[in-house]
Amino acid sequence: MRKDFWEDKIVIITGVTSGLGKEMTKILLKKGAKVVAISRSKESLKGLQNELISFSKNLFLIKADVSFRKDCEDAFKIIKDKLKTADFLINNAGVGLRCEVEEIEDLDLKRVFDTNFFGAFYMMKYGIAFFKELGGGTIVNICSLGVKRPVPFTGGYTASKAALSTIADVARMELKKYNINILNAYPGSILTSFRKKALGKPYPEDEVRLSRLSPDVAARRIIRGIEKSRKEIYTSKKDYIFVLFTRLFPHISDFIVEKAFEKRLKGL
Template sequence: MSKVVLITGGSSGIGKSIGEFLSQKGFTVYGTSRSPERYPDSKIKLVALDVANTSSIDAAIKTVIESSGKIDVVINNAGAGITGPIEEVPNDEIKRNFETNLFGPINVIKAVLPQMRKQNYGLIINVTSIAGYMGLPYRGIYSASKGALELITEAFRMEIKAFNINMTNVAPGDFATNIAAGRYHAPVVAGSPYEKQYGAVLKSIDDHVDSGDDPIMVSHMIYKIINTPNPKIHYKVGAFMQKFSIVLKRILPDKIYEKLLMNHYKL
């Protein structure tokens, strides 16, 4: 039997690319969307799932199990971008971002673990971000939510290892997706002390996404991990300098690394 894969956020962007690629490789793939009916031409089967709603998560997993009898791989891909000066980002938006990027994946994992224990097998891949390895100016909330998911994975995988269940992270850099369109942007406020700097950084962020690499690179990495008997804890995929920035953070003094970031963002 082919492996059964569930991908949250499978209707567009990286999730869509992963789903179509794995489907071509012979996997039985289920993607998720809050509104599957909006994607009648989807090349993979979409089930309704809202990562901010535990009842919706439970129902989606039940649907997959009833349809295919198992879930071999879960890819926590659903996520949301957020930008803005931390001082000016509304608390409700901060909470909403953590609900999607951190609590959502945690609840998906909690919901699927009983089935994977029953199977005595499972693989959970959490899609994080290279931004989660460092606090980036005007992307601090996003960095924090993705960084928290990286650490949750480290702890979780030790707790579930006895059940023959693996968990790993994949941290993408900038890829050409529609994340910028769905990102919450704190408005550039006229007269704000952050107006000039944030406005320039916001334009730079969007330009990087628009000119990013093809998300098929992430799909290839996911495929490689699924076929790896004992996956590593962390994987990074993206442009060389984006991945190298993590190495620099590890070896450079904090203030020198901070200066490099500030120079990069022209702050």
Template sequence: MGQEISGKIAYITGGSSGIGKAAAHHFAKEGVHLGLIARRKENLEETQQELETYGVNIAICRADISKPDQVKTAVQQFEQKLGKADILINNAAISDYGNFQDMDEEVWKHIFEVNVFGTYHVLKEVLPHLVSKQKGDIINVSSSNGLKATAGSTAYSASKFAIQGMSEALMQEVRKENIRVFTMNPSLVATKLAFGDKLEEKNEDKFMQPEDIAEYMVAQLKLNQRIFIKQSAQWATNPF
């Protein structure tokens, strides 16, 4: 038998759109209380209103995860309003594409500041919650680009490869605390991160949807505490 996640507390970064928002909806359906971090206040407020219909506790905080002081404030607010986290979903990320020689150094730095250091800042603040409970779950959303790089994605791929290394090492460190670290590596998902302003052109018969990834997250979290999936890749069946 697996385990129920109803009544647990999850903090989700990038929780107002794409995979993060879909995860919030699926978690709320399961009775999970939610703390959502994102950069756009209006999107957070809209998501909060949608989630209130599930009857769970919701807290939101506008924050840029590349800023450690903002992350610290958000986590403190969530702890006061909801309690310490049982689940952490590191989902927030940015991307930019272009040939290595053409990409500006500042773009490179910003991608790492958000994708790598942002994940670090959130982990630094939330991991003590899980350690104090001697139990918990962390899902780091990497990318298929973190397993196999593609031309034109040097900065993004490098940042996602870094997430792989950080996740692997962290997993080894915290297993003795009964904390599970899952790393997910989805291929192309129909989100603004991948499609930009052309998201309305997504083909639901071909491309993975945020809801697919959210369902997979729930399934992982419901596994018996004695087992976890260290690393997994999610692919569309026939996107051609």
């Protein structure tokens, strides 16, 4: 892979002010890319700008709440007006939800789908139209390992990411003729504040996880996967192997997960 792969590439990223999105933004800027950073919080964007002041020439900030279609449309209007072009769109913005399926609140599920599915869908919709005009581009959706190997208490969150994964897989086939590539990333557990901000019930500190990566490591592995144009991007070998195991032996995989969560399941 060329060392200058990202040099002068324009990358649109949502959910940039913390966790995985922030790390990807920092890494891409260091690699020479120009980043269009999108967040719904004006104050958080200012904080990001101050932290990355040395990259100010290559960092473009847009305040937008992706759960609103109009905000997504306006964001692309700004990009067209100011930058004229772009190479990548990374749909990273997301909201967590931890709760048993039976007890999920309608409003919480709606909020999760509004951001995780519809937010990414709106950005994809306007991104596709934009990339068609440009003659090509790449859209990357940050999904979840739970799509490939669901676990208890994450049904609402995983459902939103599974819907995103499926619609993206279909879009990949539809858009190949327009030179638009669609990639899906399936990160496992990442050590960020994401779970602390999740809706529903609090995550216990000892929650079962296959892997626990730093956001920097996860971001680098996703970026590497984008460079290699992988249709499915995983952030650890453990995750990838367990997904393959689940495909081959679904009943055994269920048994392993159920045993791992046994104490919590008994407490329901």
